[in-house]
Amino acid sequence: MAIILASQSPRRQALLRQMGLTDFRVQPPNVSETVDPAEAPERQVEQLSLRKARAVRTLAGEDDIIIAADTVVALDGAVLGKPKDRADAARMLAALSGRRHQVYTGLSVLRGAERHTLHEVSQVDFRPLSRAEIESYLATGEPMDKAGAYGIQGRGALLVTGIRGDYYNVMGLPVCRLGQILAGMGVDCLALCAAAP
Numbered sequence: 001m002a003i004i005l006a007s008q009s010p011r012r013q014a015l016l017r018q019m020g021l022t023d024f025r026v027q028p029p030n031v032s033e034t035v036d037p038a039e040a041p042e043r044q045v046e047q048l049s050l051r052k053a054r055a056v057r058t059l060a061g062e063d064d065i066i067i068a069a070d071t072v073v074a075l076d077g078a079v080l081g082k083p084k085d086r087a088d089a090a091r092m093l094a095a096l097s098g099r100r101h102q103v104y105t106g107l108s109v110l111r112g113a114e115r116h117t118l119h120e121v122s123q124v125d126f127r128p129l130s131r132a133e134i135e136s137y138l139a140t141g142e143p144m145d146k147a148g149a150y151g152i153q154g155r156g157a158l159l160v161t162g163i164r165g166d167y168y169n170v171m172g173l174p175v176c177r178l179g180q181i182l183a184g185m186g187v188d189c190l191a192l193c194a195a196a197p
């Protein structure tokens with residue numbers, strides 16, 4: 001049995017290691033990430049995570065466990081994906097300023113005929129941001145490859161006043177829910193952590 005992460009995300013890889021999973025393979029999926037924008041954010045991320053997992057399953061053994069995730073930021077029900085350019089990132093940050101938004105992560109875990117697809121949502125509050133602060137954050141380059149144009153695990157933490165829900169979900173992987181699913185498949189992450197040198 002192998003554990004396969006259907007993602008190139010260094011954040012998701014680091015979170016799997018933090019969970020005690022050190023022996024996993026990374027297999028980025030080659031799939032379209034186009035979804036119906038009329039769909040609710042939770043449905044979009046579930047669909048994409050499942051699409052990614054199914055694409056990688058064709059390259060996996062029957063007993064292998066495939067983990068796939070997709071994360072979006074939503075403000076007033078509208079999805080904010082990764083910014084197209086600096087101006088788009090600035091627009092997103094200005095919209096999030098002083099507001100509460102939601103971070104949705106869809107998670108799919110496949111093993112043979114067994115399938116778990118779900119989503120997790122976290123509420124995130126931003127403090128009010130001045131134009132100069134937005135420009136300073138943009139200058140770091142951090143916003144450009146992240147949903148909603150910020151990374152809570154990096155300098156984006158300076159923008160956040162509070163979170164309700166799973167912090168790791170905001171980073172892109174609902175660790176607690178994933179750990180429960182894996183335990184049900186016979187992979188006990190706490191036991192792996194306890195056995196680590």
